[in-house]
Amino acid sequence: MALQRQLTLPFALLLGIAYVVPGLVGHDPWKPNEAYSFGIIYNVWGGGDWVVPILAGEPFMEKPPLFYISAAYVATLFSSWLPLHDAARLASGIYMAATLVLVGLSARATWGEGRGLVAVMAFLGCIGLLVDSHLMYTDIALLAGFALSYYGLALSRTRPALAGLALGTGVGIGFMSKGLIAPGIMGCVAVMLPALFGAWRNRDHARCLAVALLAATPWLIIWPYALYHRSPELFMQWLWINNFGRYLGFAHLGAESEPWFYTRTLPWFAWPALPLALWSAWRLGREGLKRPELQLPVLAVIVMLAVLGASASAGTQYALPVLVPLSVLAAGGATLLPQRVAAALDWLCRALFGSLAMVLWWGWMEMMFRGHPPDWSWLARYLPMDFEPQFQLFAFAVAVALTSAWVLLLLRLREWEIRPLLSWTAGLTLVWGLVSTLWLPWLDSAKSYRGMFASMQRALPAYHGCLASRNLGEHERAMLEYMTGIVSVRHEVRPDARCDFTLLQDKARDRRVPPQGGWQLVWQGNRPGDNRERFSLFGRRSGETGKLIPVSGIRPE
Template sequence: MNSTTPAIVTQAAVRQLPRAVLLLFCLAYALPGFIGREAWKTADATAFGIMIDLVRGGDWWSPGVLGAPAETPGWAAYWLGAWAIQALPFLAPETAVRVPFIGLLLFTFACTWYSVYHLARQPQAQPVSFAFGGEASPRDYARALADAAVLALAACLGLAQLGHETTPDVARLAGAAAMLYGASRVADLRSPHSRQVLAKTVIGWLLGCVLLVFGGAPGLALVLGAGLLAVLCGAGRSAEATGVPDGSTPAPVPLGLLAALAGVLGASWLLAWGLGALAPFTWPVLPETLDDWQRWLRLMTWFTWPAWPMALWTLWRWRHQLGSLHLLLPLWLAGASVLHSMLASEHLDRALLLSLPGFATLAAFALPTMRRSMSALIDWFTLLFFSVCALIIWVIWFAMMTGFPAKPAANVAKLAPGFRPEFSLLLFLAGALASLAWIALVAWRTGRHRQALWKSLVLPAAGATLCWLLLTSLWLPLLDHALSYGPLSRRIATLVPPGHCVVVDGLNHAQESALRYHGNLDLVRIGAREQDRCRALIVESERQDSLWKRTDLTQWAYRATVRRLSDRQERFALYIRVSPGPGTRP
């Protein structure tokens, strides 16, 4: 084992987290937020509308809504959702499209677990050997760190909402995790089953390339892939330079394997280019103003919490082995994704999402080097923070149901006008069971029992899961009312003459998708040949004054203005077709 490692771990500290417990935890994190809710604005609703459009006969080679291409490229995500609707006709489309994305999120957890497991078995990642024995065995040590990495990934605050959407971002996240897994498998190339290892390496790398390239991030796929290949190429020299004893130095990665991985990456990119699946290239730009940098720093601070401070601690404590695979591979994934988020002019959070597997991997390697005082600080901070958050969620829910306390109830009524809370026994039981589980976990964590390496991340991961589960159970009707276009679409549908198509002008893909699905309306864009047979017209309010430039207003009479009750900015004017004559304007 490595005598220069900062990790000092006994066999007693690497006891296994039961597989059933870890699996139940992953399911408890993945399922809430996917089940029982409507599509939320804007990216989630847009992606769902594109999938519905494909099922209804849209162009599979150019996914979009009403013939307009998708603003966010991502063939892989749109195809998976559309195939799920077709394959699961017994489920509501909103539920069916989420099945493959539940799988992608769980796949991300699995790739992160196996990546850390194989990286932790690298000779340079092993803990110090004791003079009289008793140090952690390589296999148990690797499993303990892999368990911790999954907990660290779930604890990241930024994963909660974006990881539970049906958007290309989830496919890209899974692709980044799969590429990390494929690169980490080279640690086992010296095993007797090297052929099986080689196959798993190429398959993992292939899945990662496909999900990234066909998920709408071909440029990032090239950057990540090239960097990971460069790290693997120099793995042998890095090991020798860090002073690992002879006999434990990993063999250099075969050039044939590197060529195969590079070929898979290049073939995926060229195939996507040939099929026209690549997004138009735009030159990236760094944040220009101080406000832009502050906004990015604030996002970076909370989005990757609590993994980023632990990752920094890892880099400091393992600073004499920065050339090791178990540090370089996740560091490149996290660093490239962070840089990508800096250069993204918008959707900074979605660009930063891909860094989370890398941060979680680095955070796991902090645990063997952490002092007990730091571990206790993390536990107490997490306990107080998530307990207070859970209490606030419960108090506001109780105020919604009973009107007491009066101030929270008044705030809900002000922020969500028109919302009428109704008690749901199922949602209440889900929230109550989650809260009881949190109390039991806190009692276990503060009890007197043997120290486990992954214990410091139990409360952060469970606390994040608790709050997310409470939000998607107790607050689910409120969130649907505030974030879904469903109520608006159903209200507009009651004002439209039945059996006729509707002309739309100035609506985005999410709004059009909601009107088609929730309102069951047949939509036609203004200027289309089919608009002459339509009896109603819906225009976004800001485009209302210039509507006369795009259509003959003498054929339309103003009927009403409808807006989302929770958003005063989204207003739509409704017109009804009349006989030719003077139009009526609001």
């Protein structure tokens, strides 16, 4: 039976919806990436600046504003039906849907009919994509830009004009999402292809690059020009510190890179696309890299990893674009697994995800029937054990539907040649769906700032004036503004500000050092699921300002 008849578009569409939609709504913005991203989105949504991203009243020049602007538009469209942060997060779902389509088109352009859906299954199955693809931050828009530009390169030998438009637009989207990394990587790949391989050394590829340059130019010029016209200082901060500084080591953005970080990360992050890609390269590349179908994805992976490895900062989310060429390469050999190996992997996937689903259902039933979370000691380190669960009919119905669909799929998996890949991706989708429905309220109670800041706000008088802050991170400042309407006055920026209250963030293990000059502790607290950070609210003693500040002792969260 032909491959495209076995793996149908309606089936892939349903599985894609089951993967993408759960987890997009139903929780507050989470640290580390969502909280500050939504802070900027919130400013744009409220009529703020489109040229200079603003976070809690201050310019935030790490990234260009495309994702923030698009998420603010989506939030405006859906905020009548959803909380604002959930409505904004739908933008990530839209970018993810576009990425899935582009991955499929890239594989189809590379391998021919029927392989596009295989690449989509390999892409969806990647462990590293699971959580990040459901959060609202710029790397999801960057991923879509990479997927579009990669599709342009895959198409360049057959339809150069359309390929150039896709390549240039994808580079522009990537640039407006996260800066120079997209033009740098895809520009290197596009130039190195004809330099290294004769199959790409032709007029069609040259025509594709010419069209791509024209298509990318507006994306690369308009916003930087507007930013420079607004503030040359902010332009240099964005260009020099937040782009070149990541590679030269003086930006201090994100976690510092460690030797062989991505070599250690990729085996689990890109599973199962990575082993399938290696299998494809081995089975199809016995003549070396003489086949154009192998040249593009292999070169793209090498260039991406080289650029990521050269950066002074590292993070798993930075490796998301690598999943695109790996998934396309995996589609070439996914059907070539020996039948015995395929059957064994299929049964391992069934056992693994069936067991995980049973654990998730068992934990949820304990919460429902006993009225409190299960007494599992390993969970107590991450989740609050005083959480009070409530039955949610819609979440329960979705979880039942996902579980039933997975069981029905197992009965028909033998009909597909790529059954181990489908078994893995469907099982991963089921587990994610159960976590995002049955367990989401408990997870959100641990990661949300809402309860903590509500407790702090109750400790403040109705007319408290300005609120100063010390060591308050960008995530916390964003959530403080969104959830309380308070924009803190940072001591690091305005040390001479005279506020009657100061919010201090520090490590729970450190000895608390109160501000100097007659302050007393009013409140202290932390997120229920984070025992490492501590927040302390100090109020001036009444003699310091001549005003009576109502302080009745510590108000713990």
